[in-house]
Amino acid sequence: MSSRNKTNTITIGFMLFALFFGAGNLIFPPQLGQAAGENLLSANLGFIFTGVGLPVLAVFALALSGKSNLQSLASQIHPLFGLIFTIVLYLTIGPLFALPRTNTVAYEIGVTPFLENSTSNWPLLGFTVIFFGLSLYFSLEAKKLIDIIGKILTPLLLIVITVLIVTAILNPIGPVQEPTEAYLTNSFFKGFQEGYLTMDMLAGFVFGIIIINAMKDGGTTSNRQLLVSTMKAAIIAASLLAVVYSSLAYLGAVSVDGVGHMDNGGRILASASEFYFGSFGKVMLGLIVMAACLTTSIGLITSCSSYFHQLIPRISYQLWAVIFTLFSAVAANFGLTSIIEFSVPVLSMLYPIAMCLMVLTFLHPLFKGKKEVYQISILFTFIIALFDGLKAAGIIVVAAENLFTRVLPFYQVGLGWIMPAVLGGMLGVLLSIVKKN
Numbered sequence: 001m002s003s004r005n006k007t008n009t010i011t012i013g014f015m016l017f018a019l020f021f022g023a024g025n026l027i028f029p030p031q032l033g034q035a036a037g038e039n040l041l042s043a044n045l046g047f048i049f050t051g052v053g054l055p056v057l058a059v060f061a062l063a064l065s066g067k068s069n070l071q072s073l074a075s076q077i078h079p080l081f082g083l084i085f086t087i088v089l090y091l092t093i094g095p096l097f098a099l100p101r102t103n104t105v106a107y108e109i110g111v112t113p114f115l116e117n118s119t120s121n122w123p124l125l126g127f128t129v130i131f132f133g134l135s136l137y138f139s140l141e142a143k144k145l146i147d148i149i150g151k152i153l154t155p156l157l158l159i160v161i162t163v164l165i166v167t168a169i170l171n172p173i174g175p176v177q178e179p180t181e182a183y184l185t186n187s188f189f190k191g192f193q194e195g196y197l198t199m200d201m202l203a204g205f206v207f208g209i210i211i212i213n214a215m216k217d218g219g220t221t222s223n224r225q226l227l228v229s230t231m232k233a234a235i236i237a238a239s240l241l242a243v244v245y246s247s248l249a250y251l252g253a254v255s256v257d258g259v260g261h262m263d264n265g266g267r268i269l270a271s272a273s274e275f276y277f278g279s280f281g282k283v284m285l286g287l288i289v290m291a292a293c294l295t296t297s298i299g300l301i302t303s304c305s306s307y308f309h310q311l312i313p314r315i316s317y318q319l320w321a322v323i324f325t326l327f328s329a330v331a332a333n334f335g336l337t338s339i340i341e342f343s344v345p346v347l348s349m350l351y352p353i354a355m356c357l358m359v360l361t362f363l364h365p366l367f368k369g370k371k372e373v374y375q376i377s378i379l380f381t382f383i384i385a386l387f388d389g390l391k392a393a394g395i396i397v398v399a400a401e402n403l404f405t406r407v408l409p410f411y412q413v414g415l416g417w418i419m420p421a422v423l424g425g426m427l428g429v430l431l432s433i434v435k436k437n
Contacts, residue, residue: 008218009229012211013236018154019207020055020241022296024101025198026161026289027108027265027336029245032194033252034261034268036187037179043191044249050195052241054355056234058204061361063212063230066223070205074357077374085353087311089202092350094304097343098199099297099328103131104336106293108266110286113274124333131290132329135297139305139321157292158244160285164269165247167276174257189413196347197340201354206303264336301325349382349389352417356381360425372435373428380424384408384417 029047036043067073070089075082092098107127115123183190211230220226252268259271269289273281305320331339360374367373387400408416 008215008220009232010236012214012218012229013233014240015214016056016059016207016211016233016237017240019210020198020200020203020237021154021158021244022098022102022292024098024105024293024296025051025200025245026248026269027105028194028197029248029265030252030255030268030272031262031265032191033249033254034177034256035180036183036191036249037177037253037256039179039183039187040176040249040253043183043187043194044246046188046191046193047195047249048242048245050192050351051198051200051245052195052238054195054358055198055200055204056238058201058354058358059208059211060227060230060234061358062205062208063227065361065364069209073205073361076369076371077357077378078371081378085357086307088350089205089354090304090307092343092346093199093203093206094300095324095327095331097331097339097346098203099300099304099324100331100334100339101336102293102297102300103128103328103332104339105266106131106290108264108336109270110290112267113270113282113286121333124335128329128332131294131297132325132332134294135301136321136325138294138298139301139325140318154292157288160288161244161248164273164276164281164285165244165251168251168254168272169247171276172254173259173272173275174254176253177256180261186413189410189415193348193414196351197343199343199347201358202350205354264340266336297328301328345389345393348392348414349385352381352385352388352421353378356417356421359421363425367425367429367432370428370432372432373425376428376431377421377424380420381417384411384420388414388416 028051029044032043032047033040062070062073065073069086071082071086073082074085104124107124111123111127179187211233212226215226215229215233220229248269251272252265255268255272255275258275259268262268262271270282270285273285277284301321301324304324305317308320309315309317334342356378360377384404387397387404390397391401404411404416409419410416
């Protein structure tokens with residue numbers, strides 16, 4: 001590899017890290033650390049698997065497939081599935097969950113610590129109007145300005161978080177506590193499911209094409225060179241993400257004694273920053289996170305509006321931006337904790353399907369891309385994922401629950417879809433042979 005290509009790969013690795021390291025993702029590792037306590041190591045490994053490993057594998061899978069976007073990749077199952085899956089994915093990482101979350105994370109870290117236990121909803125409403133007003137304005141008018149700000153804010157946010165983490169390591173707030181009930185057993189698998197909340201694997205299918213185009217613009221020509229460079233960039237991003245997330249989880253684990261158990265990670269970070277650095281630390285962290293969340297919000301509005309404008313050209317990009325902004329503003333007023341709770345059932349359904357699609361993409365040459373393998377494997381995965389989602393929403397179908405618990409390995413830890421996916425793939429191979437003969 002030439003020095004130019006090597007430098008380009010390193011730069012793109014950092015770019016991929018910045019894409020995944022949305023300000024909204026800061027909140028999950030501290031929350032996991034507080035809850036996992038003495039079982040932090042195994043829980044964090046599970047979180048890293050889904051919150052770091054799967055997203056970079058999704059990027060690599062898209063590069064390996066040779067497809068130009070997520071919809072064409074998912075259309076290998078069926079064009080209608082490709083369309084629906086892509087729409088649902090964009091809505092999930094956009095106006096349904098991730099976009100409102102940027103607002104509420106900014107509010108929890110930048111505003112809530114200064115309200116002195118106020119229970120009024122008016123501050124959140126006022127903040128939401130300002131936050132999404134700015135997001136919409138910059139989405140429509142000043143994209144280049146936001147690119148510049150984003151390049152400054154991500155390193156600045158990393159510096160502040162690094163200072164906070166190093167301080168926590170050198171001078172822990174308190175001892176690691178006993179795990180909460182949810183993490184007493186199967187802490188690895190609980191952390192595994194918590195990694196869904198980052199939504200990064202879903203975003204990885206979208207970011208993948210950005211990375212591939214950046215590689216090509218940097219002079220990468222052959223497919224083999226593209227795959228190697230993408231893998232190296234992904235390893236750089238994964239290493240950085242794993243270090244940051246693990247450190248934030250440790251910060252959460254040692255914070256209980258000083259700040260108490262809290263219902264979301266935004267408040268943990270704000271309280272830890274105030275514990276170490278007083279009001280200055282609280283203000284500095286709040287301002288930087290608010291600005292970083294704003295740039296993330298603008299990026300999400302821009303990408304979602306662009307996709308849906310391509311899908312339905314009769315509706316202008318500007319109108320889509322207004323629609324998504326207004327919807328997100330309404331959703332944001334449910335609060336951060338509620339948004340996370342609402343997202344769990346949807347992610348419990350989406351993630352198994354996305355993981356199955358990713359694995360099938362890697363195995364594509366092995367079964368020669370036969371549609372029957374894609375279709376039956378995804379169908380069986382969807383059936384189990386549907387019941388997982390219903391259970392996460394508190395709707396338990398007793399007959400199905402008893403059957404799946406009895407016959408499916410790992411069903412109780414949210415991975416019951418694995419065996420049906422494998423059996424579906426094998427059945428698809430047999431069916432393709434029968435059809436051929």
